[in-house]
Amino acid sequence: MNLIFKKKSYKFVLSTKVKNSKTTYLTKSGWIIKLTSNDKKIGFGEVSPLLEDELKNCAKQLNMIPEHVKVFNLFEQINIFHPCIQSAINSALAEINGKIIFKDNYYFDEIDKTAILLNSENVISDLNEIKKKQSNIGKSVTIKWKVGLKKNHEEEAILEEILSQIDNNIKLRLDANGSWGRKIANRWADILKDNKNIDWLEQPLCFDDLDGLNDLNKKIPIALDESLLKFPTLIDEWEGWQIRRPSQENNPVKLLRELENKKALISISTSFETGIGRRWLYHLSSLQLQGPTPKVPGLAINKFPNSFLFLNDAKKIWDQL
Numbered sequence: 001m002n003l004i005f006k007k008k009s010y011k012f013v014l015s016t017k018v019k020n021s022k023t024t025y026l027t028k029s030g031w032i033i034k035l036t037s038n039d040k041k042i043g044f045g046e047v048s049p050l051l052e053d054e055l056k057n058c059a060k061q062l063n064m065i066p067e068h069v070k071v072f073n074l075f076e077q078i079n080i081f082h083p084c085i086q087s088a089i090n091s092a093l094a095e096i097n098g099k100i101i102f103k104d105n106y107y108f109d110e111i112d113k114t115a116i117l118l119n120s121e122n123v124i125s126d127l128n129e130i131k132k133k134q135s136n137i138g139k140s141v142t143i144k145w146k147v148g149l150k151k152n153h154e155e156e157a158i159l160e161e162i163l164s165q166i167d168n169n170i171k172l173r174l175d176a177n178g179s180w181g182r183k184i185a186n187r188w189a190d191i192l193k194d195n196k197n198i199d200w201l202e203q204p205l206c207f208d209d210l211d212g213l214n215d216l217n218k219k220i221p222i223a224l225d226e227s228l229l230k231f232p233t234l235i236d237e238w239e240g241w242q243i244r245r246p247s248q249e250n251n252p253v254k255l256l257r258e259l260e261n262k263k264a265l266i267s268i269s270t271s272f273e274t275g276i277g278r279r280w281l282y283h284l285s286s287l288q289l290q291g292p293t294p295k296v297p298g299l300a301i302n303k304f305p306n307s308f309l310f311l312n313d314a315k316k317i318w319d320q321l
């Protein structure tokens with residue numbers, strides 16, 4: 001199959017900054033790619049790296065892909081490229097080949113349909129706002145708190161306050177982004193291990209402390225995130241929750257198949273994609289909810305600006321970019 005490859009870059013400002021223990025995100029940059037086959041089928045993909053060095057690397061590699069290319073040669077070439085580029089091209093090809101067929105609407109914009117990221121500067125006042133909205137809708141909501149940003153004793157005091165304020169209708173996810181050592185991680189696991197509100201502790205230890213993560217997983221559900229990106233073979237090996245980001249994996253069709261085959265303990269998460277990458281997030285999240293361990297996805301819905309980049313129509317996004 002002969003393909004025409006085109007790319008356009010984008011940049012947007014997040015509606016509020018997102019802080020974790022490693023970095024702060026204020027803006028997001030990346031590329032939309034478009035593949036057109038010789039029988040005029042079109043597939044879109046998104047190259048959505050999160051870090052500055054990765055962006056530079058992706059820019060260089062994207063410039064090496066010719067506009068007219070045979071699918072076989074393209075695969076040969078991207079094999080060694082950044083996972084985000086492989087993800088975008090595999091996504092676009094999956095669309096061309098009908099391996100994924102998107103729906104017109106997915107309905108993830110209500111507050112009980114995704115995990116709500118707490119503002120790390122005003123955790124308790126944010127929680128109170130959410131509780132107010134929750135009492136209006138009368139449904140269970142999920143909140144996510146990024147920890148490892150302040151001194152541990154301060155965060156333990158905040159945790160105590162959160163736990164005293166939430167009832168059974170609030171589920172809690174904590175994400176340390178790999179910043180804790182074993183001692184602190186075990187303290188938190190001991191505090192939370194019998195708590196009914198907790199979904200999981202996300203990446204409490206550094207990505208490569210797999211023994212420590214395995215031991216913690218016996219005490220409390222541990223969700224791997226950064227470890228899966230560094231060691232993708234863990235996807236088939238880790239016996240616990242997995243935070244999966246289609247735009248960061250070489251081939252999101254693998255994830256699609258896992259969800260179609262009802263694999264358990266998968267949670268879908270955003271890397272701040274535009275409406276193009278978000279189609280995968282929505283599609284995979286709706287499959288996840290029909291699986292054996294349904295959990296709302298982490299899509300950071302309230303962090304995106306009002307822009308054509310987030311339209312539900314891929315062609316309109318491409319045409320306006």
Ligand SMILES: [Mg+2]
Nearest residue numbers: 175202225243
């Ligand atoms: Mg995470």
